[in-house]
Amino acid sequence: MAATSTETKTAAPAAKPAANGGEGLGLRLLRRWGTITIIVLVGIGFSVSSPWFFTVSNFNNILFSMIVSCLVSMGLTYVVIAGSFDLSIGLTVTTVSIVTAYLIPVVGPWVAIVGALLTAVVIGLLNGLLVTYGRLSGIVVTLGMMFVLGGVNIFLTNGYQIAVAYTEKPFLYIGQGTIGPVAVPVIILLCVFVLAHLLATKTKVGHYITAVGDNPMAAFYSGIKVYHWVILSFMLSSFMSGVGGVILTSISTSAQPSGNSNYLLEAFAAVFLGATIMGRGKPHVLGTLLGVFFLYMVSAGMSMLGFPFAMRQLFIGLVLILAVGANALLNREEIHLKFI
Incomplete structure (x- = not known):
């Protein structure tokens, strides 16, 4: 009887990991494929609701409209x-767009791009130096830089757009050409x-930046x-962001002193949404790309269904909050010590 009791006590703990292992598998599947599944289901829902959604033309429009936002988001x-x-x-x-448009008539398009x-x-570089050697908060530094750049942009343009001549065909081909x-x-x-x-994934640059962040x-x-x-x-x-500014100038054939503030909200929403893709719980470039695509896919679908622009802005805000919450859930085993 003593032997039986001992075997029972030994066997009982052995059954517990099995149950946890089953739960772990389900959670792993949810983490890895949950966000992608939602993206696919939303796409299917829009396809059913609108016959024009699941078309090559609409897909090209989504890709084209997300270009600048995606570049900004990947940099972030x-x-x-x-x-x-x-x-x-x-x-x-905005600043890079203005510098590009200013320099093109002076030094030509290619030198203008390099200068921008x-x-x-x-x-x-200034942001990084102030955050590190200046020992300032990244939020405070870049918020201040945002106001500085806003003032510089208005000063350079006097509040007016700067047009790029239609004769600059090689430069305009960057944003308007097709292959x-x-x-x-x-x-x-x-x-x-x-x-x-x-x-980010195959060089020491990405590994060291990740190590610093962790x-x-x-x-x-x-x-x-x-x-x-x-x-x-x-x-x-x-x-x-500068590459995005150059492309934006080529697409619109002008530089606007304002109007690019939406990229900030979209970028943060895409980065934190992308962190939940493939269950990593950490930001990564592939996830950010898919996150931007999801935001613009939903925006295109809501536009086709007649939703007002305000609803689309509301959706992006909610996605940002939910993505950050999901990201925190994926990393709940870590001690929460960042309050900036």
Whole structure:
């Protein structure tokens, strides 16, 4: 009887992991495929509601409309991975667009593009230096930079748009040209995405930025130059916003002193929504791309069904809140110590 009692006590704990293992499998499936399943179901719902939704033309329109927002969002991903925030990305797009339009008549389109992208990199460098060596909050620094850029933009333009001459055909081809049925900006977006994804997943740049974001103190004691990688993440963010600004100028054949503030909300919504995709619980470039696509897919579907623009803005705000909540749920085993 004693032996039987001992076997019973030994066998009872063995049954518990089996039950937990079953729950773990279901939770893993939900984490990995839950968000993608929702995206697919929403797409199917819009396809049933509107015969024009699931068409090649609409798909091309969605891809084309999300180009600038996607570039801005992918750049922001690096900063969020590093554990900070960049609120100046929308105004960086505007500033780069203005610089591009200003420089084209003076130095030609290609030098203008280089000068505009260098401007974006300098903005990111200043943000990074103030956050690291200046020991300031990323939110405070980039909020201040947002106001600075807003003032600079108004000063440079006097509140008026700057037109790009229609004779600048090589430059306009960047935003308006096509290669076969595919728009050139879409091709640029895909190329930038591949490079950004490889940089984040296959190089020491991505690994070190991730390490800094996960545990900056551990990264420091491991010999990683924490400040350098945080600064680089801000520079990458501003650079990709700059690429978006150049493309936006080419698409619209002008630079507007305002009107790009929506990119900030969309970018944060896409980054945190993307963090829930594939169950990682951490921001990643592929998830951000899919997150932007989901936002613009829903926006296109709601537009076809006659929803007002205010409802679409409301939806993006709700997605941001729910995505952050889902991200916190995926990382609930971690101690919550970030309150910025």
